[in-house]
Amino acid sequence: MSEIVGPEARFLHQGMTSSDVLDTCFAVQLSRSTDLLIEGVDLLLAALKRRALEHKMTVCVGRSHGIHAEPITFGLKLAGYYAEFQRAKERLAMAKFEIATCAISGAVGTFANVDPRVEEHVAKMMGLTVEPVSTQVIPRDRHAAYFCALGVVASSIERLATEIRHLQRTEVLEAEEPFDVGQKGSSAMPHKRNPILTENLTGLARLVRSAVTPALENVALWHERDISHSSVERGIGPDATVHLDFALRRMASVIERFNIYPENMARNLDKLGGLVFSQRVMLALTQEGVSREDAYAAVQGNSMKVWRGEGRFIDFLKADPVVSKALSDSVLEELFDYGYHTKNVDVIFRRVFGEQG
Numbered sequence: 001m002s003e004i005v006g007p008e009a010r011f012l013h014q015g016m017t018s019s020d021v022l023d024t025c026f027a028v029q030l031s032r033s034t035d036l037l038i039e040g041v042d043l044l045l046a047a048l049k050r051r052a053l054e055h056k057m058t059v060c061v062g063r064s065h066g067i068h069a070e071p072i073t074f075g076l077k078l079a080g081y082y083a084e085f086q087r088a089k090e091r092l093a094m095a096k097f098e099i100a101t102c103a104i105s106g107a108v109g110t111f112a113n114v115d116p117r118v119e120e121h122v123a124k125m126m127g128l129t130v131e132p133v134s135t136q137v138i139p140r141d142r143h144a145a146y147f148c149a150l151g152v153v154a155s156s157i158e159r160l161a162t163e164i165r166h167l168q169r170t171e172v173l174e175a176e177e178p179f180d181v182g183q184k185g186s187s188a189m190p191h192k193r194n195p196i197l198t199e200n201l202t203g204l205a206r207l208v209r210s211a212v213t214p215a216l217e218n219v220a221l222w223h224e225r226d227i228s229h230s231s232v233e234r235g236i237g238p239d240a241t242v243h244l245d246f247a248l249r250r251m252a253s254v255i256e257r258f259n260i261y262p263e264n265m266a267r268n269l270d271k272l273g274g275l276v277f278s279q280r281v282m283l284a285l286t287q288e289g290v291s292r293e294d295a296y297a298a299v300q301g302n303s304m305k306v307w308r309g310e311g312r313f314i315d316f317l318k319a320d321p322v323v324s325k326a327l328s329d330s331v332l333e334e335l336f337d338y339g340y341h342t343k344n345v346d347v348i349f350r351r352v353f354g355e356q357g
Helices: 007-011 018-054 074-099 116-126 141-167 196-209 212-217 228-257 262-269 275-287 292-307 313-319 321-326 329-335 345-356
Strands: 059-064 067-073
Touching: 018 074, 018 116, 018 141, 018 228, 018 345, 059 074, 059 262, 067 074, 067 275, 074 141, 074 345, 141 196, 141 212, 141 228, 196 228, 212 228, 275 292, 275 313, 275 321, 275 329, 292 313, 292 321, 313 321, 313 329
Parallel strands: none
Antiparallel strands: 059 067
């Protein structure tokens, strides 16, 4: 550059060190990248909200440990992810706030050869804040926090992707990522409709998280500076932000277009013959004077018969002397009511979506 500029090149880099330029530029790049990431989160939030409201009262089985637990609604499941990505948006905003600092302080950060007013001017022009103490580089705890935030958002993407992959399994098939006309699932097996988009998102999340540990290790630089962080950031800066940007937009597209099968949800919900109402029956027994231990034993004993495929839960309960002594047949039948489990969905939706819920 000096060869091109000529004699006036003596004014270039006046009082600065390379990190003044590079760190400030990196802050601008990460800050502007975060704006794009937040746009991606907004797209995903819009898709989640629309589908959550669409299936607000679509009853399905809730699972814990992968096993049928109690009824929920599919909209409620999506509302939980909406709330999580609201937090992701807040994390990205905070990450941008923390990373957007400027350092034009010269060698070892003392301003010996550059006036602090230069730094203030650059910060204002670039939309940054002044780094209070820059040593000679912007402290890398800021960058570590930034890439940690990206890693958390990526993990949220993976959690949602994994849920869709589970729901798309042949034995479940309650939801399925979009499958376009002419698309091939397997090159060998024409019948396959594989969850390739969400599997891809799972892999991308791993890539984004791979930036976290190097970013944390970059914090411990020698004295006022070294450049052990530089080679790391040249890789993780563009890679982590580009991969996360792509992942957010791909996930938004999946949620906007994925197939939801309420009839399969209803079939799976009834697969265990009413066992999803076991807790309500147990609690009803305790309300009628049966000890919790005896109530649990009676309900569990009849549940195990259903697990073995011997019949329906309510029939065993009606024939059980402990249960029938405390609860009439008509009361038992009233306990097998999905509405009991969905009565507070409106409350939760208002918490998540406000009055629009």
